[in-house]
Amino acid sequence: xxxAHVARKDFADAxxxxxxxVLTALMIVAVVGISAIPKLLYIPGEGGPAPDFEVAIxxxxxxxxxxxxxxxxxxGYQAIVKERETGSIRFLLGLPFxxxxxxxxxxxxxxxxxxxxxxxxxxxxxxxIFVLYDGFVLTTYLGLLAFSxxxxxxxxxxAVGVSASVSTRAKAVTGVLGIYVLFDxxxxxxxxxxxxxxxxxxxxxxxxxxxYVFVERLGVWNPLEVISGTMVDIAGVETISTADRxxxxxxxxxxxxxxxxxxAAWIVVPLAIGYYRFKRAVIS
Amino acid sequence: MPAxxxxxxxxxxxxxxxxxxxxxxxxxxxxxxxxxxxGAGKSTTINMLLGFTPPTxxxxxxxxxxxxxxxxxxxQRIGIxxxxxxxxxxxxxxxxxxxxxxxxxADDDPDDLIKRVSLTDAANRKAGGFSTGMxxxxxxxxxxxxxxxxxxxxxxxxxxxxxxxREMRAIIREENDRGATVFFSSHIxxxxxxxxxxxxxxxxxxxVAEDTIDALKAGFDADARLVLTVDAVxxxxxxxxxGLDGVGDVIVDGLDVIAVLADSGRKAAVINAVExxxxxxxxxxxxxxxxxxxxxxxxxxxxxxxxxxxxNSEMIDT
Numbered sequence: 001x002x003x004a005h006v007a008r009k010d011f012a013d014a015x016x017x018x019x020x021x022v023l024t025a026l027m028i029v030a031v032v033g034i035s036a037i038p039k040l041l042y043i044p045g046e047g048g049p050a051p052d053f054e055v056a057i058x059x060x061x062x063x064x065x066x067x068x069x070x071x072x073x074x075x076g077y078q079a080i081v082k083e084r085e086t087g088s089i090r091f092l093l094g095l096p097f098x099x100x101x102x103x104x105x106x107x108x109x110x111x112x113x114x115x116x117x118x119x120x121x122x123x124x125x126x127x128x129i130f131v132l133y134d135g136f137v138l139t140t141y142l143g144l145l146a147f148s149x150x151x152x153x154x155x156x157x158x159a160v161g162v163s164a165s166v167s168t169r170a171k172a173v174t175g176v177l178g179i180y181v182l183f184d185x186x187x188x189x190x191x192x193x194x195x196x197x198x199x200x201x202x203x204x205x206x207x208x209x210x211x212y213v214f215v216e217r218l219g220v221w222n223p224l225e226v227i228s229g230t231m232v233d234i235a236g237v238e239t240i241s242t243a244d245r246x247x248x249x250x251x252x253x254x255x256x257x258x259x260x261x262x263x264a265a266w267i268v269v270p271l272a273i274g275y276y277r278f279k280r281a282v283i284s
Numbered sequence: 285m286p287a288x289x290x291x292x293x294x295x296x297x298x299x300x301x302x303x304x305x306x307x308x309x310x311x312x313x314x315x316x317x318x319x320x321x322x323g324a325g326k327s328t329t330i331n332m333l334l335g336f337t338p339p340t341x342x343x344x345x346x347x348x349x350x351x352x353x354x355x356x357x358x359x360q361r362i363g364i365x366x367x368x369x370x371x372x373x374x375x376x377x378x379x380x381x382x383x384x385x386x387x388x389x390a391d392d393d394p395d396d397l398i399k400r401v402s403l404t405d406a407a408n409r410k411a412g413g414f415s416t417g418m419x420x421x422x423x424x425x426x427x428x429x430x431x432x433x434x435x436x437x438x439x440x441x442x443x444x445x446x447x448x449x450r451e452m453r454a455i456i457r458e459e460n461d462r463g464a465t466v467f468f469s470s471h472i473x474x475x476x477x478x479x480x481x482x483x484x485x486x487x488x489x490x491x492v493a494e495d496t497i498d499a500l501k502a503g504f505d506a507d508a509r510l511v512l513t514v515d516a517v518x519x520x521x522x523x524x525x526x527g528l529d530g531v532g533d534v535i536v537d538g539l540d541v542i543a544v545l546a547d548s549g550r551k552a553a554v555i556n557a558v559e560x561x562x563x564x565x566x567x568x569x570x571x572x573x574x575x576x577x578x579x580x581x582x583x584x585x586x587x588x589x590x591x592x593x594x595x596n597s598e599m600i601d602t
Contacts (some may be wrong), residue, residue, distance in 0.1 A: 009375075016374040086370030089427065091380075093446045094334060094364035095387035096356050283336035284328065 002097055006105020007112070014075065014113045023071050024117035031125030034063040039132045053135040061144060062126065065224075068118060069184065070150045075114050076159025077176045079106040080278065081169050089283060096161050099279050107160045107271060114152035119145070124175050144230040150231075151224060158220070161270025164278035187219030204242065207247040213254050223262035230256060285347045287312045287465040288333065288432050292342035295328050302328040304489035305342065310467050315460050317476035318469040322584045326469040327367055329486070332335050334364060349435055352529035358390060363427035367438035367469075371419050373412025377403055379552050380411060390430035397425040402451060416443030424455065437457055437468035441475055469552050473579040487583045491537055500578060510551050512541045512558055513567035521561040 019038065037059055038051035080102065082091040122145045130136045162175040190275055191212045196202045203212060216222050228234075243250050250257060288310035295303040303325040310316045320326050331337040333353035344351040346358045360485055371382065381394040397406045401421040404539040406414065409423060411593055420443045436458070440450040456466050458480055475484055492499060522534040522541070529545035531554060538562060543554050551570065558565055566591055571577075 005383070008386075009372075009379075009383045012379065013372050013374050013401075067444065083370075087366075087368050088370040088372055089365035090336070090364075090369040091372075091384075093336060094359060094366055095384060096360040098356055153389055181434070213299070280338075282338070 003105035003108065004098060004102040006092070006102055008111035010079070010106055010181050011112050014110060019074065020113060020117065023074065024120055027067055027071070027117045027121035027266075028075075030056030030063050030067055031060065031121045032128045035060050035125055035129050036132060037168045039046075042213050047214075051133065051194060053129065053133045053140075054234070055070060056129050056133045056140050057140060060129070060250050061228075061232060061234055064121075064144065064148050065151065065228075067121075068114070068148050069155045069180070071117060072114050073159045073176050073180060074156025076110050076156040077172045078169060079110050079160045080163040080274075081166055081172045082163075084167060084281075084283070085169055093283060102273060103160070103164050103271060103275050103278060110156045110160055111153045114156050115149050116149050120177070122148070137233075140233050142246065147231045148155060148252060149226075150227070150263075154224065154263060156221065157267045158270045161272075161274035164271075164274030166277075167281070183218075184220045187221065188216065190219075191215035206245060208245050209247055210248065213242060213246055217254065217262055221264055221284055223259035223266070226259040228255055259262065285312070286310060286345075287314075288316075288330055288344070288346050288467060290329075290344035293332060293339055295325075295331070295332055295337060295343050301489050303332070303339075306489070306491060307507055308344075308484060309489065310465060311482075313460070313463060314481040315466045315479050316468075317455065317480035317483040318467060318486065319471070319473060319476060319579065320469075321471055324471075324486040324583065325489040326471075326486055328443045328471060328489075330367070331483040333436065334359070334366075337339075360430075361432060362434040362436055363429065363432035365423045365427045365435070365437040365440050367442075369419075369423055371411035371414065371422065374410055375396070376408050376410055377414075377422050377425075378407045380422055381429065384426040384429040391431055392431075397428055400428065400455065401425045410529060410537050417445060417448050419454075419475040420444055421448070424452065426458070430456075431462070432464060434465045434467065437466065439470060440468050441470065442523060444492065449475065476534060485582045496599075508545050509571040509573060510543045510545055510554055511569040512555065512565050513545070513569075514539055514541055514558060514565055516563055517541065518561045521558065521563065524561060525557055528557060550573055562602065578595040 016037070035056045040057045042051050044050070080089075083092060089102075093099070097105075122141070126141055126208065128140075158179065159172075159176050162179065163172050166172050166175060192203060195209075195212060217226075242254050242256075258267075286309045288308060288590055290306050290308040293303060293308070294301070294308040306325075306329060308329075313466070318329070328337060331507065333344060333351055335351060335358070338352060347361055349357045350356075351358065375383075377398060378394050381392075381397050384390075385392050385394060392528075395404070395407065398404055401424050403418065403421050403425065406418060411419065414422065420440070424440065427437065437456070440452050444452060453475075456468070458478075460466050461582055468476075479502050480497060482494065482496050483490050483500065517539065522536055525531055525534045525541070527542055530545060530550035532544035532546055534544070535542040541558065545551065545554070555565055555568065557566075
């Protein structure tokens with residue numbers, strides 16, 4: 001378990017970074033602030049019943065997913081490339097660690113670093129939500145916490161993989177941003193664009209070809225969203241099931257459980273590419 | 285089994301040959317000074333030994349382990365003071381040393397090591413605020429973890445004041461007395477004279493001389509320099525002097541005439557020839573070459589001892 005030494009050292013080092021505490025503060029403000037919005041907007045006696053826990057958690061869900069993905073990328077992108085730029089990698093690789101030890105230790109250490117603000121944010125946010133809203137459901141809240149930690153892991157390993165692949169921080173930022181924009185923010189447009197090129201019309205919501213949903217699932221967010229439906233019970237979010245969207249039978253790879261395979265790939269593939277490139281990197 | 289052995293070790297970067305077919309052998313228990321000017325290929329060699337840079341061709345072993353295939357075993361048994369390293373700016377000196385102890389599964393007391401390198405006062409300070417010399421001491425403390433069989437120190441004195449450099453030498457001696465082999469690089473000759481059993485001098489990716497300091501000096505001693513200060517330099521004089529037996533290069537520098545003598549018994553002949561050419565000799569100096577001259581001769585084309593360098597390298601080949 002040599003990588004565990006790297007992970008422990010990295011956690012000790014990275015958790016002393018100002019950036020982490022800025023992000024934690026931001027997280028607390030976001031969790032508390034966003035969850036309080038429905039309560040603040042509600043004027044008693046007008047517009048239906050008072051907002052409850054379910055309304056608050058759906059607000060929180062949206063915020064958390066954006067926050068955690070950004071924190072994961074920010075914490076991860078410097079993991080290895082910064083050590084190459086500052087030269088501390090010479091200590092690390094001068095000690096008895098393989099480059100795989102370094103990569104795994106960094107991924108685990110940084111995932112732990114992301115989990116810290118996530119847990120802190122949830123603990124404080126949980127207290128606020130408990131006080132402000134009726135009907136607090138602990139399992140739902142813990143489900144969202146677990147999902148957020150999973151998300152943090154996915155985004156941090158993605159960024160660590162990029163960090164291992166490049167030689168400068170500037171390239172790491174470019175790589176991480178590029179992947180985030182393409183595979184996360186804009187990925188929904190990719191199957192749509194392919195569909196348009198093939199059919200010369202925009203897709204509807206039903207009778208989609210199987211490949212369409214498959215391409216959707218290749219993005220980062222889509223399989224996470226599918227998994228979130230099983231981990232967090234959010235009222236008011238009625239997603240159309242895959243069976244209703246596609247024409248014909250649902251193939252196994254588009255079933256809900258298989259989304260875990262896509263997510264596992266999003267963790268493993270960036271690390272594997274990072275390892276391939278880092279193993280061949282000349283440290284000079 | 286030698287501590288370090290390389291066999292035709294080569295590294296190219298594009299068209300540039302940084303290390304060219306290096307055959308190096310460092311014996312167990314010796315202090316080996318790896319010398320050469322900046323850019324000679326010393327760091328690239330060390331980077332290959334440590335597994336930082338893969339060789340383009342050739343091979344090497346450290347303590348019997350292959351530098352490419354068994355780098356992990358090597359790094360478990362050696363201590364490294366790298367060149368151009370950076371510290372973890374948010375971690376204290378003690379945390380750095382503790383990390384190295386953890387990594388090697390060693391049982392050293394971090395405070396003892398910190399004391400050995402005279403960093404006790406700064407043990408709990410974050411290394412980000414350290415001066416270059418303090419960082420160098422910290423890196424040395426990390427290198428000493430686990431009583432390594434071999435220490436590889438890349439420019440260990442850089443950033444140290446004279447006092448720090450003296451302490452560094454004292455630690456190198458202590459480690460050597462304990463039984464460790466020490467291999468260190470330097471671009472400053474005088475640092476090595478006091479502590480090295482043997483030196484290898486590198487230039488343009490190749491070893492151009494390798495021997496004990498005494499033997500290198502002895503091989504070089506034959507080439508004393510005679511410096512004559514004259515009132516005027518007659519035309520054609522230097523060509524005439526170069527024609528004399530036992531005289532190598534003749535350099536005229538203002539009113540100084542510098543003759544390189546392969547045979548120091550030829551001083552009188554040179555002085556006579558200068559006077560015969562019509563110049564008056566006003567001052568006579570005879571320079572026994574210093575180690576620094578030797579180094580310059582071996583590593584610099586323009587130095588007046590260029591011939592010597594070639595002869596020395598031939599000496600090694602045979």
